[in-house]
Every structure is written in structure tokens, then in C-alpha cells.
Amino acid sequence: MNKSRFTLTLFSLFVMAAMVLAACGGKATTTAEPTSPPAEPTAVPDVGFDVMPGGALEEALKGTYKGTTVTVDGAFEGNDPDGVKMAKSVAKFEELTGIDVNYIGNKEFEATISVRVDAGDAPDIADFPQPGKAAQYVAAGKVVDVRSFMSEEWLSRQYNQSWRDMATINGVEAGVFHRFNGKSLVWYPKKAWDAAGYKIPETWEELLALTQQIADDGDTAWCIGIESGAATGWPATDWTEEMMLRTTSLENYDKWVAGELPFDSPEVKKAIETWSEIWFNDAYVFGGRSSIVSTFFGDAPAPMFQDPPQCWMHKQGNFITGFFPEGKVAGVDYGFFYLPPVDPAYGKPFLVAGDVMVMFNDRPEVRALMEYFTVPQSASGWLEGGGALAAHQTATPDMYGVELERGIAELVAQATSFRFDGSDLMPGEVGAGSFWEHITSYVAGSEDLDTAMKAIDATWPKK
Amino acid sequence: MKSGKRQKLLGSLFVNGTLLLLVILWTVPTLGIFISSFRNRNDIAVSGWWNVFxxxxxxxxxxxxxxxxxxxxxxxxxxxxxxxxxxxxxxxxxxxxxxxxxxxxxxxxxxxxxxxxxxxVSWNFTLDNYRQVLGGQNFEFTRPDGTVEVVPGDNMAGAFLNSLAVTVPSTVIPILIAAFAAYAFAWMNFPGRRTLFIMVVALLVVPLQIALVPILRDYRALNLNGTFLAIWLAHTGFGLALATYLLYNYISSLPRDILESAFIDGASHFTVFTRLILPLSLPALASFAIFQFLWVWNDYLVALIFLGGNPEFELVTQRMAAIVGARGQDWHLLTAGAFVSMILPLAVFFGLQRFFVRGLLAGSVKG
Amino acid sequence: MASTKEISQQKLSLGAGLVSLLGRVALAVGIPLIAFYVLYLGFIFLRDSNAPRGVIALVAIVWGVGGVAALYWVFNDLVERLSDAWKSRLLPFVFVGPAMAILAWYLAIPTLRTFWISLFDRNGPPEGLNLFQQLTSDSFVGLSNYAAVFTESLMREAFRNNLLWIIFGSTFSVIFGLVIAVLADRSRIENAAKSLIFLPMAISFVGASIIWNFIYEYRPAGQPQVGLLNAIVTSLGGQPQAWPQWVAISPWNNLFLIVIVIWLQAGYAMVLFSAALKGIPEEILEASRIDGANEFQIFFKIMIPSIRGTIISVWTTIVIFTLKIFDVVWVMTGGQFGTHVIATQFYRQAFTNRNSGFGAAIAIVLLIAVIPVMYYNLKQFREREAF
Structure with missing residues (x-):
């Protein structure tokens, strides 16, 4: 009995040892195989997009880096609509270079990128929807300056200087912008709008007059909702930024975003008071002021699509069309116009938000993909599938497959200036924390403007 | 005699009535989402689910x-x-x-x-939500020349398989390890027994997020990232404290005299453990198995970190996150998604529920 | 049993004691290490092989589970070959060692690391320096992160809310779980009832938040209400509210979030209580019934004392669970409207703000908060003797 058990013990030890050996053997054979065939020097064929001369992409198109993999992290899932658009956008790059783009993004981007970078497992490239969040990684010296491998000439050819400024953090050009959303848009129910005979307002006075007109006609003009789970309040920060651009200078806006102009300054307060005029008037907002904080931002435009509409205007970025009721057609059921300027002295500013590609690991194949991201064709998935615009100044309207995005692109082209969503550029404590929190309290009425602004200023991280 | 019967009837009425009330209270929220999962998005947005009545x-x-x-x-x-x-x-x-x-x-x-x-009644039911969740959504691309390309979505079969491959060992391994440890805490004497037990209780409260960075670093050094072993061990590590704690509480409350008589008969600890303790602890093992299965099944973050976001290993939770879209615009699909992803955990519950039976100890306790 | 061991322990010389200690440590570390190594090689092999995914998964499952089981068996067998004295010295560590080693690797050591980080500023300890150099660097801030944790207004709000969570969340989860388990035990619809109460547990937190949105959803007065609670309130003539976001009643709006967790956790408590109730021998219950005890007396005099250990463990785990409550709050309100809890603050500081020192300090404070629970459990532990 006991002896047979001992034999069994020995036997199982032996089996384990055998498996270990088998495992080692199996591994050895797989690694022995050559991974990439010898590269043949060929001329760069016509690939359908511009290639930076003398760069890694030019080399990659010869097949030099065939078989390598570039990992890209981001804030959307690889299988959701944005993930499919990303896959479509890089398909041509993969096909032409033989480099495999492995997209590993997810909804917990904020946490996973943080963990991965701290553990020394940073992705090669990360798609940051909020450039401000990249600042910590730049400060920690984890990010590669794109000027280290892309020429000044090339970058200024592909990008408007503002975009490059917005990607520059602490003197490091931390990445290249890839695509963006236009925010300064007001959506309206086109069919009913035309039937009622309302005119698209060109100035702030006209907008306020129209708002009053709609109130006189018995409806509330605006649909507003800022509830968004952990991010509740962000649409109110958008409105604040819109009004900052429209009531004060660009210099002040930039100073405000950089933390040099406090929230508790007359400029910022004036901007907030400007939109408060609409928001806090129960005759102007569907459901009244009290419903704003508890209405989910995605549900907010829904009353606009009732027959007849319950509200007539909704300000939001172009992604909002994804939340419109099924079967509503752009140009028929709904249209959009530019949120008019308040003070003509500040021109026609345009507020945008977008994704910046940030590089963590410097390898030739990673450089190649970064260079690819500097051409508008690299955003083709969005240009053809809708949802975002190309951030490159070389993008032309004929690259867009979707009418709506093309129209917005034309509107953007008419703007006299544009600025990035300020809260996305501020440090996380403010831009993704106290700004949301206290502006929500202000709208909810649990804090007055002074208290809220002072509270936000207090959370700005000390240098 | 007669009044006793009436009392019994009243008692049964009270028991079943209260139970029924609680069950209804508990089920109404789920019923709401269940009905909603058969309604289309526009209906969900404008009218309450109870309008189907x-x-x-x-x-x-x-x-x-x-x-x-x-x-x-x-x-x-x-x-x-x-x-x-x-x-x-x-x-x-x-x-x-x-x-x-x-x-x-x-x-x-x-x-x-x-x-x-x-x-x-508004009976405008549809299976469309389920179709999109199970069969995947199609994506349309319009090229600048106006031609339309349709990219079909993935179905859920692969995600289900992967989730199973992650969940089953992540449930069994910690139970095995914890049962041994729980037995040792309950019925063996060794130095450091109290200190180690206090460590187990203290570690219950440690948020697993703090472990992600060091463990990922170790995994990188071991070239383990992206393997099943990596995620099983991680879930084992994160579930082990609770498993040991719960199993200890059950095993230590087993009647002392059973073990004593076994030892007198000359049985070794290993034999007592495998032949006596494990079978007697089935209800506790089953209940922990249910919980651990649920937690691992519904986990998103740990899998993201240790499976390296490898698209080959897409899990059900990742699938669900993908379904709602980057900004949550398709949240209505979660009504159907919640039910689809619930099927397996419920099956496990039903499967293991039969271990919650009276009488395991019958015959072992005298008088 | 016990007496032979005492004698053998007294006989132990210093040298043998040292060998014994080394043996114990070697076993505790060795078993998991060997197990890990063997499993590891198997998995690297599986990862690099080209077999279909289903086959790999299946082989992996057998390999993983079977491997762990076989290792216990092998090591037990080896130790049992030793003399009785050595057996009783080493065997406990065969049993408890692997669990402790894994816990140390996955939780205990990361906790120590977190404590270390909590002594530094937002960028954490500077990389590339030894411990002493880190201590003398500018980044070292001592206990000032802890001072901030206890003085910052949002943190104070979080502590207050966690207290609400513990008081209401754990108490009601335990009470409902116990009542349902006892009632179901007496009922003919036991399995159906238990399954339905358990149902919420199977739903992910995101799913649960969708479900409760259908309860709490707010639409302006005069519009058709989509949320059940507001539909009931308005049909009774009340004003619709955005329940968890209802700041006017702060901090009591937290209760609307706590309800969700009670709904989720009652199933957990019920399952464990149910398992424990089944452990009460039927003879004892019958005997007291024959003695004329009514059901309430049986409940308080027999059931409660018999499952006291389970009640304590369920209560302990739910208190700890509510102490680190995160997902429900994060998905429903993100901590706004006065609903911050310790874990949402931790997440914000650690990941959103990447303020490592502060985030680490919050995590360590959780450990301090659990000391009373630990103390109580240790008392219980001492009462139960081992052989």
C-alpha cells in the first residue's frame, strides 16, 4: 500500500519533470525560427498619402520592419464603433508596411495606462482623448518628443500652429493630433424649425431674441443636460469655454487654461454668467434649471425630436448625433449652426476637442506609425464612418464620406480662431475633478458662483 | 389539536407571504430591465417599462x-x-x-x-437588442465616392469561451489552496498561527488596485503577461484572503468530536482533510465557488491589465464594454447584455445550489 | 495528540530548531515556487503553441487545476515519510504555506510598497535610488500625506459617507440575508425564492447601474416618467426627484446608492446563511419544537447561536466590502453630489490625478480603519482552539 503510493509520488514527479522538459523543448523550437525574411530594398510606391521624406515610414514602406508589432492604447474598446474605425484607419498602414498594429485600448484607459506606465509596460503609442492627462507622463520623462524624429518642416506642413501648440506640454511636443470633434455647434429640429419659421441666429442678440421668441410662443428653447456619471458637469465646462472665447481674448483663455488666470477672476465669472442667463431661466430650459444636473447628457436632446418638439436648440459636439433617436436623418430631421459670437471684437472662435497620439517607446516601427498619424488618411475610419474630423490642415473636404462631418469641416474652416477644450488641458485635479464638481454645484444651486470659483482655484495643484 | 393545525397554517402563510413580498421587492428592478431588453431604444427612452401591462x-x-x-x-x-x-x-x-x-x-x-x-398595452417587442449583443453590430463606412462598405461585428461565442477559460481555474485554484490553509488554521497548531490569521483578515480590505503595478512588473520580468496563468494567479491572489477567511469560519465550526475520532483511528491530517473535511464543507465550498465565479466573471480591470488587452483573449465584460460604444451611446443594449452575461453565473448558482442540503452531518453527531 | 507534540517540542535542540525553521520556510516558499515554475513552463509552452484556442484553454484548465492539486499531494506524501516529530512541525506549513506565499506576493508586499510610496510626494519615490537615498531626497514628505487625508474636505465627506455605508449597508444586507435564508428554509418555494434573491448578484455593476437607472431616472415634471420611483411619486401627486443626485437632502441621498448595494449583497449573505442553517442538525430543531418552543424562540434561541460564527464572518466581509465600496458610486454619481467614498477618492488621486503619494496614503488609511474589525475577529479566533 505505502510502497505503491511512493511509486505514484515518484511517478508524478517524473511526469512533471517530463512536462518541464517538453515545455522547454517546445519553446526552443519556436524561438529558433527566423522571424523576418530579409528585406528587399524597393522604391516607395505610390501609397495614396504623403510620406515624410527620410523618415521611418519611408523605410517601413520598403518592408524593412515587416513582422514587427506596434501596440496602441486608447480610451475605447477594440471592438466598439471607434475601435472598428481605428482598425480601418490603420489597415492600409499594416498592409503596406507589414507592421502589425495591436490596439489594446479599453474603457478604463485612465487606470490601465497609469498602471502600465508605472510598471514599465507602457504601450508604444497611447491615444489620449484629453491631452491634459498626458502632462504627468511628460513631466515624468516617459514621453518621446516628436520633434526628435519628425522635421519641423513636415510638422508645420501637416498641422496648423495652434494644434502643435496644444500638443506641446512643458516645452515637449508630446504628440501629434489625430482627429477632433467640433464643439461650437447648435443642433435644431430642422423640419419643425422651418415650419415654425424660425431663423438661424448670427449674433448673440439674435440668439437671445430667438430664445425669448420661442418662450413667447409657449415652448422652452433649450435642451440642456450635464449628468454623465463620474464626469457629471462636463457640458457646463464646455459652455464656459465657449463663453470665455467669446467674451475675452485668446490670451486670457490660454492663461486661464494654464492656471495663470484664476477662476475667481472677472473674466471667467463673466463667461459663466453669460451662459447662466440662459440656463437659469426656467422659461428657456426644458424642465427648468433644476432638471439640468439630473438629465443625462445623451438623453438631453431627445425632447427636440418629439412631434412637435419640446425644445428647439441643443449645443453639443458632433458626436451627439450618435445619441439621437434611431432613424433621424441629418439635413432632414435635424440641422446644426455655429454658436454665434457674443462680442464681435473676438471674431468667430471655434472650440474643439480631440485625440492626441503620444509615443512612449522609441523604435523605428513606432516612429513609422506616428508619422502615418500625421496624415489625414490615417483618420479615414472616422472620415468615412463619421464621428470625428481629421486634425490635419492637409485634410480636404473631399476626403469625407459623411455629409455631416464634411459640413462641420467647412464650418471649422470659416472660424477665425480655434482653441482646445480647456478642461481637457488642465491638470486632472481641476479639469477632471473640481471644475466638474463645483460647476455642477453651481448649476444645482448648492453653491454660489464665488464659492464655486474659489473652491476650484484651491484645488489647482501646487507647482 | 385543531388550533395547532390552524397555527401551523397561519405560520406557513406568514412565512410564505413575507418571503413572497421580499422576492417581489427584489425582483421588480430586474423585471424592469428584462422587459426593457425586448423594447426598442426609442420606446425605452419615452415610456416606462410597466406600460407593457x-x-x-x-x-x-x-x-x-x-x-x-x-x-x-x-x-x-x-x-x-x-x-x-x-x-x-x-x-x-x-x-x-x-x-x-x-x-x-x-x-x-x-x-x-x-x-x-x-x-x-404597448406590446411593441423586438429581439433586436439580443441580436446585436449576440451577433455583433455592423458598422457602415461611406467612402468619399459614395460607396458604402459594411464591416460585420463579431459574435459572442469567442468571448464566452475565453471568459470560461479564465473563470473556471480562477475559481477552483483559490478554493483548493484556501481550503488547505483554512484547515490548518482551524485544526493544526503551529507557530505564527495568530499573526498569519490577522494578516488574512487585514488583507481583506486591501484594494487590489494597489497590487496592479508591482504584479505587472513581476509578470513582465517573468514574461508571463498575456497568459492564462497570469490572470488565474492574479485572481487567486486577490480572492484568496476572502476564501481562506470564509472557509476557516466554516471548517472551524465543524464538530470537534468527528475529527477526534478520526485521529484516534490513526488517520493523517491529509486523509482527514480530503476524506472528511472537504465533503463536510461542501456547502461552504459551493458558496464561495459561486461568489468567486461571479467576481471573476464580472471582472474587467484585472483582465485588462494581465491579459494585456490582447484582442485574442477578449472576455465577456470587454465585449459588454464595447457594445455600449465609446461614449455609452448604445447603453440600451446593456439591457440585453446584462441578461446574456448573467446566464453562466446563474447556471453555476443552480448547479451548486444542490450542495446546500441539510443532513451532511447527519449520523456524525450523536444525540 | 497534543501531549506528544509538546514533548517533542521540548526535546528540540537549538540546531534542530534551526533546521526546523529552515525547513518550514523552505516548504512555505518552495511549494508555491516549484508549483509556479512547473505551471509557468507549461503555460509559456501553451502560449507559443499553435493549437486551436479551445484546445489550449481546455489543456490549460486541466494543467492549472490538476497541477496545483498534484503538488499538494506530492509534498504531503514527502513530509509524511519523515518522523512524527518532524511531520507535526512541517505539515502545517505544507497546508498553510502556499496560501501565505501567494497572499504575500499579491497583497502583502504590494501593501508595504504602498505604505512606502505614501511617504513621498505626488511623483512617488524617485526611481534609481536606494531606500536610504530615497528617504533623504526632496520627494520624501513624511506623514504629511496622512495629514492631508484627514483634513481635506472631500476626504472628510468620504469618511462620513463610508460610515453611512457601513452602518446602513452592512446592517440591512445582513438582516435581509438572514431573514430571507430563514424564511426560505421553512418555505416550499425555497429554491425559486433563493434564486430570485440571488439574481442581482449575478449582474455586473454596470448592469446593476442600468437597472437602477430605470428606478431612479428623472424626467422633468409634466413629462412621462421613465423611472419607476418617480412614476410612483408623481402618480401620488409628488414632485419628481433625481434621487441619488438630490443634494437638498445631503447626506441622505447616499441612502439611494446604499439601497443598490443592499439589493446586491443580500444574496451574498443569504447564500452563506443558508449554507450555515443547513448545518444545524434537524434533530435539534425537532427536539425544541417538541419541547413547545415557537418559531421565534427557535430563531433566537437555537438558530442565531448556532450560526453565530457565520453571522460574524458575513458581517465582517460586508463591512469590509462597504468600506471599499467603489463601483456603484463611481458609475452612478462618480462621487459628486456629496457621495464621495474613500475608494472613489483613492481612484481619483491614484489614476486621474496621478498623485501617487496621496493615493497610497488613502489606501493605507483603509487598513487603519479595519483595525477594530480585525481585533474583534482575533478575539473570536482565540476562542476557537486548534488541536
């Missing part, structure tokens, strides 16, 4: 065009023998016949509806 609702019988009727909304209007201002009509006015006159829309494009209260 018969209820009385205002139904439009005919409409009056205020312009054609020559009404001036700025003054007092008279319609069908009822007069009122615009605001009053907007709120709704009742005619002597019990009909309701209501002005919908504004003064410019509004109209007056004549409504009647009728019994109705």
Missing part, C-alpha cells in the same frame, strides 16, 4: 388645427364648448363628455388633440 392612457381620437378653426392663442379660445387660455389648453381641459382637449406644440405649429382615456 394593461393601463389607462389618453389616446388621440382626432386633431383640430387651430389656424383652420380660427383660434387666437394669445386670447381666450373656445373649442368644443370649452374655453380657456393657451396655458390652460396646454395643461389640458376636460370636456363635459369626459374627453380631454390638449394643445400640443407651441403657438406657431401647435395643434389641439381630442383625447379619450382607454385601456391599452
Amino acid at each position: 394593461p393601463h389607462r392612457e389618453w389616446k388621440v381620437t382626432r386633431e383640430i388645427d387651430p389656424v383652420a378653426a380660427g383660434l387666437n392663442p394669445d386670447g381666450v379660445m373656445e373649442v368644443e364648448g370649452v374655453s380657456g387660455t393657451f396655458d390652460q389648453f396646454r395643461a389640458g381641459l376636460t370636456t363635459p363628455e369626459g374627453e380631454r382637449l390638449i394643445w400640443v406644440g407651441n403657438k406657431r405649429i401647435g395643434r389641439i388633440q381630442v383625447q379619450e382615456k382607454v385601456w391599452t
